[in-house]
Amino acid sequence: MRKIADIRYASALLQWDQETYLPPKGAAIRGQQIATLSEIAHQYFTEESLGALLQELNGRNDLSLREKKNVALTWEDYSKQKKFTPAFVRELTETINKSFHSWLEARKANDFNLFAPDLAKLIGLKKQEAELLGYARHPYDALLNDYDKGSNVQLLDGVFNTIREPLKDLLTKIRSRPQVSNAFLQRHYPKDQQWAFGMQVLKDLGYDLEAGRQDVSEHPFTINFNSRDVRVTTRIDENDLGNMVWSCIHETGHALYEQGLPDEAYGLPLGEAASLTIHESQSRLWENHVGRSLSFCQHYFPILQQYFPEQLKDVTVESFYYGINQVAPSLIRTEADELTYHFHVMIRYELEKGLLENSLATSDIPAWWNEHYGKYLGVKVPDDKRGCLQDVHWSHGSFGYFPTYSLGSFYAAQFYAKASNEIKGLDNQIQTGNTTPLLQWLRTGVHQYGRLYTSEELSQQVSGEVLDIQHFLRYMLDKYRDIYKF
Template sequence: MSPSETYSSLVQKMQEVADLRYASAVLQWDQETYMPPAGAATRARQVATLTELAHAKFVSPEIHDLLEELGEGHGLEADQQHNLRLIREDVTKSRKLPGSFVRQMSETISKSFNQWMSARKENNFSLFAAPLAEVVELKKQEADLLGYEGHRYNALLNDYEKGATVTMLDAAFHQLKQPLRELIARIGSAPQVDNGFLHKNYPKQEQWDYGMNLLKEMNYDLEAGRQDIAEHPFSINFSARDVRITTRVDEHDLGNMVWSTIHELGHALYEQGLPEDQYGLPLGEAASLSIHESQSRMWENNVARGLSFWKHQYPRLQQAFPQQLAGVDLPHFYKGINQVKPSFIRTEADELTYHFHVMIRYELEKELIGGNLAVKDIPAFWNEQYKNWLGVIVENDRNGCLQDVHWSHGSFGYFPTYSLGSLYAAQFYKKATQDIPQLEANLAQGNTLPLLEWLRTNIHRHGRKYTSNELCTLVTGEPLNSAHFMEYVTGKYASIYLLT
């Protein structure tokens, strides 16, 4: 066969793998949204079977032979060569994991998720401790099978952020800790802003209706997506033409729904912007988890906690909730939604204290995977860290170490990408404002499309062609630089809190 014919055969095989993976993902989406509780055990088996089949097909001799035949990809187009290189990397990595191990991991994770749901409902970490301990042991085994240099946690970090290491992240958090603590301390000494209006009674249906209208205005393609309710907001995709998000509604916290919805929308807009013709291939996938988070954090914070956005959107919110927002003018609203105050819940945290939530989880995961912390000791470690770094006393497990879904999914190494994503978001947004001089004016008129088109052109269309820092350099002219984030938050909060 010619190189192009061999490549076409490889594409067919890769798309068959994607079919199985996305079929499994549909079942997982259903598990977190509509599945009746009694279906949990059978669902774990179904997902495990599909996961094992997808793994077996991915590491099959057929794909190996096609990769060998294609060699370095001579005779292929540039994008085809990129796909070939990345597929080879992925296959080499996946071949290190036996099919039996992949199945065991999948079954354990499905059971773990259901136990997490029960533990959250009962507000009792001990109900989750045993299945979580199984997941942790399997993640240690996975790291050992994959191989690593330095810390065992490095192998798991690499799943979400290629090339990320404990050494790199320790340095990144070290650079953020002191300037953030100083800025938070200055804010704490200033007259505080009021956000009590967010905690009045906001009926669930009215919140849902407003959120759906918001999604439409912000260019979420509802012909290629949908929104549902889940215990923990998430986004999931089965192709660029089927990208779904979830949110949650607290009738006494309007911000919970608004910014969870916009955060997940950011993820969904990225997935809807990936090349459709690269289905099942690396160039049809996101660059990395930190770049994914840069999209969600940009829309959530740089845009939707910005004054320009609400110049257009606030009258619509007032129309939806006239009694609750009576007497709250735009300046009051803007300051309130940007209140800086240490809290228990990561997803509801402000832009500044948020990074300490992430740092605590990062340090905890390092200790768990490194074997220095037992699962049973997580609540004590968690509560101590929250007291030390955020000065809050965690009163229960639901608002403490049971608040995130990630560990029940086996997602160890994910949390650091949230902070990295915020740093990338600030750097990308600064560049976007330079390239689109009327960006803030557009937002003030309710027009978010120019920013979305800029992201589609500069980030989404590349898929996984570049690593995070390569993409950042391509877009902004320099690798990741936390100074842009500190410049953004320092200017913003100095204005809000009248800091001198």
């Protein structure tokens, strides 16, 4: 399993390079290199000898709980991978590589049509993948399950139907009140100072730079090759401070999780994250419950003023806190506030579901997208770059990922509520810049287990209950009642 992991992470390193430093002319051959490594890893992982070994281990009664779980989860992964031929793996990998570069070109040209042919082929392959994996009710279930074991359309429809109206009601209340200003975020903030502040926050929150690094990419992401090499990227807009600051904190949340996974389980399921939903719970917890809190602002705003004395000379801590939590429907998911963010996710969820069930075609995406941004958020989409080309996920073949952002936010609220009860004076500690107790609580409660538990089992372990959306709704109501005075 470690040998297979070596190959997979070597491929991941090439992918990291592809999104950070690869020269444009290297793109075609890089796709071939990644496809070759993916095919080799798949061949090793689907060898009959490995299947026989796993079956033998499954029949033993002298294994510890963790050993049994590693064997059971590896058998589950093995059985899934056996459904794919090496040729399918290579074709999918090569198509993803081609799609990523055509997405980059389409974004530069602001033209979805440049991306559409490769995306259509990729969607066709993801439909094929769903059929190969098998599903009970909906083809999307097969892909959703890949990101969060047990996730399906029925569950997600229920979650989004539960949350939709309360969020609409809260948005209506907020829009009836005077708007808080975040105009100070759109002043000119030089790139170098932004970078320096971001690096300070990364280190302060506990990100180990001897086991990682930060770079710039088109879309911020976290990637790991083992728990001692976990890398993050950010993007910087000199006329939007928020773009960099909270993407840094978000990616730090992902990276802290990866750096907290057990070293000794490298290559095994218990050395991997519980699910993408739990991964998002970590990033959203740090980004929102910590990074957008008044306590965080009280500590970091004076530091930020040292980096940008002119830009922030007329801004107070309170107005900064209000501004960074402004609620206003917008075009870009990664820049959305905590409330309207979930409408962005619902749009993508419904669109992906339609593509997988064939009720929507690739050519329908821009018009459908624009229509639903008007319907859900009341905004007019001006172009493809700020519309359906804004996310990297589809070019990576990541269909089924988006719902984890909302589910992760809901788990984050539940986990943070529990942490606040168990860590004495948590808000006061954050106000002094001390987030170590929170990180240690997450290391013990979440990170150390790897894939030992599913999302719901881990929630039960951490908070004493399965997912309860009321924690998130209470958090939102308390926060925005204070900010908007209703």
